[in-house]
Amino acid sequence: MKSDVSLEYKFTNSIENVWNALTDSETLAKWIMENDFKPIVGHKFQFRTEPNEWWNGIVDCEVLVVEEPYRLSYIWASAGETTTVTWTLKEVSEGTVQLNLDQTGFSEETKARVGAIEGATHAWTNMGNQLGKVLSEL
Amino acid sequence: MNEKNQERDVYVAIADPTRRKILRLLAEADEIPLHEITPQFQMGRTAVSKHLAILKEAGLVADRKVGRETRYRLNAAPLEEIKDWVSFYEGFWKERFVKLNSILEEKK
Numbered sequence: 001m002k003s004d005v006s007l008e009y010k011f012t013n014s015i016e017n018v019w020n021a022l023t024d025s026e027t028l029a030k031w032i033m034e035n036d037f038k039p040i041v042g043h044k045f046q047f048r049t050e051p052n053e054w055w056n057g058i059v060d061c062e063v064l065v066v067e068e069p070y071r072l073s074y075i076w077a078s079a080g081e082t083t084t085v086t087w088t089l090k091e092v093s094e095g096t097v098q099l100n101l102d103q104t105g106f107s108e109e110t111k112a113r114v115g116a117i118e119g120a121t122h123a124w125t126n127m128g129n130q131l132g133k134v135l136s137e138l
Numbered sequence: 139m140n141e142k143n144q145e146r147d148v149y150v151a152i153a154d155p156t157r158r159k160i161l162r163l164l165a166e167a168d169e170i171p172l173h174e175i176t177p178q179f180q181m182g183r184t185a186v187s188k189h190l191a192i193l194k195e196a197g198l199v200a201d202r203k204v205g206r207e208t209r210y211r212l213n214a215a216p217l218e219e220i221k222d223w224v225s226f227y228e229g230f231w232k233e234r235f236v237k238l239n240s241i242l243e244e245k246k
Contacts, residue, residue, distance in 0.1 A: 021245075
């Protein structure tokens with residue numbers, strides 16, 4: 001499946017350190033959100049942040065793939081949209097790690113920039129999910 | 139970007155809890171006069187008016203005069219620009235990567 005969100009980053013660090021940042025619950029809390037993640041296939045967990053009027057601040061997840069230290073994948077479901085987040089790590093040279101993030105499974109409905117106002121509800125739901133970003137940019 | 143332009147930004151407009159509450163009130167009604175909006179908040183009429191002005195600049199609220207009162211209604215169209223999930227998550231993850239990078243830098 002083609003990724004809807006596909007990002008690539010390089011870190012001058014060991015692949016173990018990058019893997020650790022992706023799989024250690026406390027570290028994840030520092031850069032994604034508070035969570036009860038465990039690197040165990042089938043483990044159901046949540047990312048949680050402050051709720052607001054439009055979003056309960058909860059992402060429901062389930063670990064799909066744990067291939068230390070190369071691949072990690074989990075279901076990422078929030079506000080009625082269920083996607084899959086996959087992290088791929090590759091040591092491109094001594095001390096340089098390429099990290100790819102692919103997020104797939106967005107529904108066509110939410111991908112398309114349809115119509116202007118199909119009832120406020122749709123816009124509100126989506127807006128809620130924007131707020132975390134918006135607020136942290138201020 | 140100067141302050142004036144920032145105020146017109148739809149993201150900034152919805153970042154304030156009072157303005158979000160105003161939008162929600164307006165979303166539940168067709169049109170509301172100022173004197174019906176004000177009692178919902180623990181602030182004066184002037185303060186509420188200022189918030190409405192920012193929402194108006196962002197294009198999220200339209201108003202019209204009816205007799206002596208001004209009535210406000212929601213214009214949800216500008217929310218389009220922030221309703222696309224894919225672009226939201228791109229921004230979300232890019233921001234997260236910056237944090238991840240600083241965590242990894244510390245661990246070196």
